[in-house]
Amino acid sequence: MIDPDEVDAKGIPLTARAVFIIGLDKRLKLSILYPATTGRNFDEILRVIDSLKVSSEKKVATPVNWKLGQECMVLPSLSDEDANALFDDQIRKVDLPSKKPYMRFTDING
Template sequence: MFARSFFRIPSKSLAASVRFLTFDAAKQPRVRIGSTAPNFQAPSTVGEIDLYKYLGNSWGVLFSHPADFTPVCTTELGEFAALKPEFDARGVKLLGLSADELGKHEQWVEDIKDISLGGKKFNYPIISDSKKEVAFLYDMVSEDAFNKINEGPIATVRSVFIIDPKKKVRLVITYPPSVGRNTSEVLRVIDSLQVGDKLGVVTPVNWKKGEDVIIPPTVSNEAAKEKFGDFKTVKPYLRYTSPETKN
């Protein structure tokens, strides 16, 4: 399934009961901001998915769940589906993940459609990661689970990864089981990353799309004037300008 395997399962019949039985914690990949997102192939609700082929030249949001038919996760998957046109407008592809079998995913989608979509079609793939292989690649386990990784089955944590078109990880957020994700924050971060990449700027606290941005201290006043035109200096290191440039 993967180009490089970190698992040594003795037999297919034992796969469900010996997950991570020979897991080597020393080989745990370290996925940080700026890391290249590990590629993988996995079954999903729309068929076999290769992450890199699925994303193509688009941005991507990969978000994980420990199990199907869980209340918080159900609301999250539904909200991402409802907001898919917003992600589409930003050139972003959504990819969910849950550590259950594919057949359960298909049943769960029906609940999500009923609760959040008014019966409308569910509109993005959900990966089946029942062997926790993607969870391993992306370090989607809690500290407690990691310490018990060789003792039997574990649950994945609820992580969000924003991946840019160069397959670099640009954001990682991990939530505890009791706290629902903020989908508006995911969109806000994507807006910030995209305007930053386009203009070479950074964004201040609570920034929203269309608001003034910050010129990095590495850009001289002369270069800032040439690139942005007018800007406001609050401190020598804190200068604001409009995201609408003259170039």
């Protein structure tokens, strides 16, 4: 890919680096376009792959800066009853000022 906004001393566009992650269902799960002036963060790319794998296997989402082995968030669309059955009553609820019960965490590692 060429980045028309980033050029070398001769005015020739520099290449941009694209990252595409395709799921097992052959659908695009993530795309990142790094301009020539920005380095790629492979730790973040690997973190995203871990997150996509976990969230495709379990009814969870991963919070910011999550890493494999840490707690995941139970999907808000899952009822408390279904969540407790799915995660063996191992759910930690977070009290919020709004009193809404949607921030629930679980350890999927056992």
